[in-house]
Amino acid sequence: SSHTSEEWAQLFGTRQLALGSWSIIFGMVCLFLYIPAVVVFTRERKLSCYKMMLFHAVVDMCGLFANSILFGILMLTGSVYCSDPIINPATAVIANTSWLVSSITCILLVINRICELTDRTYVFK
Secondary structure (H helix, E strand, O other), X not given: OOOOHHXXXXXXXXOOHHHHHHHHHXXXXXXXXXXXXXXXXXXXXXXXXXHHHHHHHHHHHHHHHHHHHHHHHHHHHOOOOOOOOOHHHHHHXXXXXXXXXXXXXXXXXXXXXXXXXXXXXXXXX
């Protein structure tokens, strides 16, 4: 490339102070609010649905971290792909992977609840 990382950020990066700050604060509040749920899911690990909900909470917290805190930091710094060619794709991979795993976990949780209602609990033992 004809520019350094700093030049790319300076030429094309736009710092979004308000939105970046909001994203970080909102993400931290959401992560903080997850703590009581994770404590309950950890305590009630006898049932398979609570194990799945604990896993879902951890995956969702990873997604929240990528989608709000890392994204907010990138907005505050005015990051563009060429200025940070490793952290930008890494953030996208974490966000997309957590969304995919979260979606699959939700589907498995629905199947688990249907099996519980229809007395087919042996499927998840």
